[in-house]
Amino acid sequence: MAITLQRPILIGGLGLTASIWLLDSLGASVIGLGDNLVWAIALGSGIWWMRHRRSPVVEPTTLPKDRPAVEAAIQSAIALIDQLEGELQQEASAATPGIVDHLRSQLEHLQGELDRSTLRLAIVGDASVGKTAIAHQLTQQWLPQVSWSADVTAVTISEVSSQAIALEDSESALQDADLVLLVTPGDLTESNYQALVGYATAGQRVLVAFNKQDQYPLDERSLLLHQVRQRVAAYVQSVDVVAIAAEPAAMKVRKHLEDGTVQESWQQSSSDLAALTQTLTALIPQGRSLVLATVARQVQQVRVATLAELNRYRRQRAMPLIEQAQWIAAAAAFANPVPSLDLLATAAVNAQLVLDLGKVYQQSFSMEQAKAVAGTMAKLMVQMGVVELSTQAIAPLLKTHALTFAAGGALQGMSAAYLTRLAGLSLVDYFQAQSLVDPSDRTPFSLQPELLKQRLNDVFRQMQPLGQVRALVDQGLRRLAPTA
């Protein structure tokens, strides 16, 4: 890899007299340092990236409700996939194989789902809470007497155990369900409660069946039901929390006979599902909107998956840009140390990098705006004390190395590299968040300094651990100083 200097603004932005001969003369060692320095910093940012990658993407939109809105959401997701496909064509080898086809076929399937007339009920809960018993009773007692409509012609019932969810991460019977019936034999456990919150916040209609009522004394039952209702009130309406006994245990009955003896026998009481079947029956007329909600939720999932791929790919394109810029900043500041921290910050954030990263994230703005962003970032970094902190962290590490060398601008070089990386990664985060906004809702570019500050703060914290800084300095110096 050779650094080609086609970026006059980049050099100009550094405000240095360093020119092409300098970088040429540093030649091989510059490039060598680049790889190791990048590697050292990447260690830290890699961990940072893994963490961020795993955090769920929460779009600011609420799910569409009626059919035209859901259809519009499908069209918008198609447009996003088109965009992904377009961007991937620039460098097809970087794409996850088959991703575009996969996303498209998912959407096609969902388009067909708009007319689905079979409602899907998933019964969820821990082992032995009575899921099978409930499914059986519903199939026997309830299904035969439901009055179907054009919208809903059938209900499929599937059983999903909590263990299966934990193992599978995404059990499809559960993912596909229009209705989730969570079964509990008492107050909800914490893990059940968290699962419920998950379904509800994803947009699923959740019902709670408080089963095995027969295990509680009559006078306690309504109090217990009230408690469960209270616990889930934020996510589930109280009519959707029902008390049932799917398969009550047989009871011992004592009969006192006339001759004074006592006769004992077992009596099986019949199942009591009335509250549940009543709620389910009332939901049948809402079948269409339940199906639409499922489609909307799944379209959203496709959208999130598309954005994830888009962001993965964009980040892949952004990293070499950051590395190159960080690298040039380091070499320049090393050869021509700037006297003040403010200048160091200015040297580290250059408008060309801002512009290039903006392009990767489809943010259109002018060079003037890019310069303004770079200026704002530099100012923020000084204000936040980031420049001082990173310089302070790097300086003592340099003391253990040859003094003459350390005096020669290594501090500035290392700091410039570190700060460029910080600025670049923060911008990537910032642009990534901006790109979640639907392009049609997007106003012309205007920087939101508060958000940018937040990103800087987050990324700085991720890059801070001393081990990372030390690795950077050690590796960097080994390359910069052949005699050290």
Ligand SMILES: Nc1nc2c(ncn2[C@@H]2O[C@H](COP(=O)(O)OP(=O)(O)O)[C@@H](O)[C@H]2O)c(=O)[nH]1
């Ligand atoms: N006492 C009582 N036991 C029940 C009730 N419903 C189910 N059971 C019993 O709980 C046990 C587990 O039921 P099952 O339906 O297999 O639970 P699953 O593992 O959730 O499918 C069985 O012995 C059932 O007879 C109920 O309402 N009351």
Ligand SMILES: [Mg+2]
């Ligand atoms: Mg079972």
